[in-house]
Amino acid sequence: MWEQRMIFEESPIADLYERFAPTVLKYIRRNVVTREQAEDVLLDVFVAALEKQDFARLGEQQQLAWLRRVAHNKFIDTQRRALRHPLLPLEMVEGMLTDDELAPEQVVLRQEAHELLKIRLAALPVAQREVLRLRFAGGLRCAEIGQRINKSEGAVRIILSRTLNLLRSIYTKNSEEAGNE
Structure with a gap:
């Protein structure tokens, strides 16, 4: 476990996360309702960064701009999904059942x-x-x-x-x- 943690802490994604996560999270929090939703979107953003092959070649400002653009797209997707499939509190659902x-x-x-x-x-x-x-x-x-x-x-x-x-x-x-x- 300790060795895995050391490897992660020294990995490029850990460095990327440490540098940009607080800024990107603040950006996301302005547009989503709950902190949990914001953290979910943030996770999706960094997964997308991992999947982008030439992300590491971008400069620091370009990386931040790309992360913000992806964050914007991800929370728009989240809002669209919420409109198509709204969540109801459990109390309301229980009251709907006869x-x-x-x-x-x-x-x-x-x-x-x-x-x-x-x-x-x-x-x-x-x-x-x-x-x-x-x-x-x-x-x-x-x-x-x-x-x-x-x-x-x-x-x-x-x-x-x-x-x-x-x-x-x-x-x-x-x-x-x-x-x-």
Whole structure:
């Protein structure tokens, strides 16, 4: 442990962090609500700096400018994500649930529906599952998904539409079969 700490303290990223983290954190804190959010954004900024291959070749002022620009972009991303997926205090969520939704029968039915969905999703081709995961679990827009999977925004929209229609038809077919029995 001590040796790992010594190696980190002597690493270029540690030096970079010591020099710029306080300044970048102040910059971020002016634009985000909580200190925790600011620290998360700061971490993302320094991860981006590690991933940038020619970052070390930049001069000190250029490095700071680059870090501030990335920080700005990261907290904008955070704000956009918060608008698309707002967080609610636990007290509010508990008040939104009715007693019927908490009933054991409802919990079991919901679990069965989730299991059925997992089975049906597993039957889809990998590309369709990935598009669904990025859109609904990741909250990404079609353009962002396209960048990740190297497809155009239009192609992603088509994949998404066809996949949802396929799932809808599977559910419709199964409900009709269940009604005929």
